[in-house]
Amino acid sequence: MxxxxxxxxxxxxxxxxxxxxxxxxxxxxxxxxxxxxxxxxxxxxxxxxxxxxxxxxxxxxxxxxxxxxxxxxxxxxxxxVPASPPRPASAEGELSRERLIAAALEIADAEGLAALSMRAVAARLGAAPMSAYRYVTSKDELVLLAADAAFGEAGYPADPPAGWRPRLELGARTLWSLFRRHPWLAELGSVTRPLLLPNLLTHAEWALAALDGRGLPAATVLDIHVLLYSYIEGLAANLEREARAQAATGLTGDQWTDTRFATFDTRAAATRFPVFTRLTAELGEGYDLDLDTLFESGLTTLLDGLAPRIDGLAPRIDGHA
Missing domain, CATH: 1.10.10.10 (Winged helix-like DNA-binding domain superfamily/Winged helix DNA-binding domain)
Structure with missing residues (x-):
């Protein structure tokens, strides 16, 4: 001691x-x-x-x-273990914006966005709390810088695949992999208040270019992009929620579900919720909800539904189509 x-x-x-x-x-x-x-x-x-x-x-x-x-x-x-631990290598004199961003990414990835603060980043680097403000003006700026760095971890080939669908599929899977790596990204904003981050715009440009030149109105192109991005971000939000829930309860999603079904009155539910009761009974060993599998299934369904519109085969039903 x-x-x-x-x-x-x-x-x-x-x-x-x-x-x-x-x-x-x-x-x-x-x-x-x-x-x-x-x-x-x-x-x-x-x-x-x-x-x-x-x-x-x-x-x-x-x-x-x-x-x-x-x-x-x-x-x-x-x-x-040394009796007197040495000061971390990242002493205050070696601080930089890049080191702050890297530390912010580590904290957000390991503990979630709520744990990220200027004091926490400075402490991780072994620096005085106020020293970080010499490089970034606020936590909000640091969060955006870290997000931009995260979105910049994956890019696209110089020669895109042929056809709008393979290009959108590649863009969607690239974004999903980044949200998978950094689940807190799904908490940053809404589609009604988009983040104009350079590296995030790179992903948007890839998707928009896939739809460009197909005779679609500009609003339709943007609608399709927002719809696709919302699908990816919305599904990814569950990654962060599950991580927080598991940290708070100590239970995996399957374990948590098992505890709920252990007290579920199936007899009473059979009358009030007959379809739900029948489907869960048919599953036998339970419903294996895998977000990666669901992502791929949903992506296929979404693009199948958009195909007639993008290919100009859908009837004109609104001002955008």
């Missing part, structure tokens, strides 16, 4: 270090989040984050996307 005279973050780190090295927290086990540590120890969120940063620099813990901070697969032995 760390002496009571040690700073709070060192005492928190020492307690967690003891629990890890004694096996109380096994490899792969989730470590209390910075918010939970802040509550349990009565300290600021930045203090708790700093304690986890110390353990991360020692190799005892690691951030795992959409899970949080977990005990490293091969934790260091007690003898290998």
């Amino acid at each position: 760390a002496p009571e005279t040690d700073p709070p973050f060192r005492r928190i780190a020492a307690d967690l270090r003891r629990r890890i090295t004694t096996g109380e927290l096994a490899p792969g086990a989730r470590v209390p989040s910075n918010r939970r540590l802040a509550q349990d120890w009565g300290v600021a969120l930045a203090t708790a984050t700093k304690a986890l940063t110390v353990l991360r620099s020692e190799g005892l813990v690691e951030a795992r996307p959409r899970v949080g901070t977990v005990v490293a697969a091969v934790p260091a032995s007690p003898a290998a």
